Amino acid sequence: MNDRGITIALLGPLEVRQDGRPVRLAGGRVRTLLAVLAVSANDTVPVRRLASALWDEDLPVNVRRSVQTLVTRLRHGLGAHVVRTMPEGYRLDVEPDRVDVLRFRRLLTEAGRARGAAGERPLVAEALALWRGPPFESIESDWLRTAESAHLVESYLGALERRIDLDLAEGRHRELTAELLRLTAHHPLRESLWARLLVALGRCGRPAEALAGYERLRRRLDEELGIEPSAELRRIHASLLQARTP
Incomplete structure (x- = not known):
């Protein structure tokens, strides 16, 4: 222009x-x-x-x-x-x-x-x-x-x-992790951003961090909104748990 x-x-x-x-x-x-x-x-x-x-x-x-x-x-x-x-x-x-x-x-x-x-x-x-x-x-x-x-x-x-x-x-999950951590900190109740963060962490080989993040979000959603995580987040959580099972 x-x-x-x-x-x-x-x-x-x-x-x-x-x-x-x-x-x-x-x-x-x-x-x-x-x-x-x-x-x-x-x-x-x-x-x-x-x-x-x-x-x-x-x-x-x-x-x-x-x-x-x-x-x-x-x-x-x-x-x-x-x-x-x-x-x-x-x-x-x-x-x-x-x-x-x-x-x-x-x-x-x-x-x-x-x-x-x-x-x-x-x-x-x-x-x-x-x-x-x-x-x-x-x-x-x-x-x-x-x-x-x-x-x-x-x-x-x-x-x-x-x-x-x-x-x-x-396949740019490693590049995205830091950005998604910042975004979820800025929008702590936006589940769609958390879903992407959990996926990125899982693909980076950091499932423990992803599971801990899910638990923090679950507690916050319950305390502030009285709701459970979305079906998509529960599905991602189940996949992370399954991947950790020997």
Whole structure:
């Protein structure tokens, strides 16, 4: 991708560049406005949705005028041609691939259509590389957190697990063990990550560590959620026990 035009990065702290140069946007609500428009780039975002993202339940008396004021400030920072006024709201005119959230989603869609690991893995890796931190990290908006962030994080973790599966299929279990230990420490109740860690440890000849990890997880799931490990984890656990039986 060339440096011409606007690029907007939301997977981490907000970063805006125009023709390769950083753009500084003053004001938290102006930044929130850009984020909401950017995740729907080239589509009209209704004024009411913008207002909900900008003010949550504490709406101003004149919603349309207040949104219009922020749009004017955003245009001052990006250029009047970038944000278009539409009959029902506003639209950000920018190529979707120049918004990292939209590029991330496109790459995962392409990866899902790819035939074979050789075509799929580079697309998944490219999508994951777009992440610099939590989505919308420097933007205050309950609407973005509930409507967008949680789904994006789940998509990220799913893509990460898919990349790990592809690496496991190629026999890279030794390389993956340290990464999976970090991931399970960061997401201690995510059973799908634990399943991959137990598999990797077992293939590395470290079944005792895998069994100890399973037991720690089992106790934590019981104490914090009142549930047993998933059927997949129980199956992996049984396989590890069987492999240790003389």
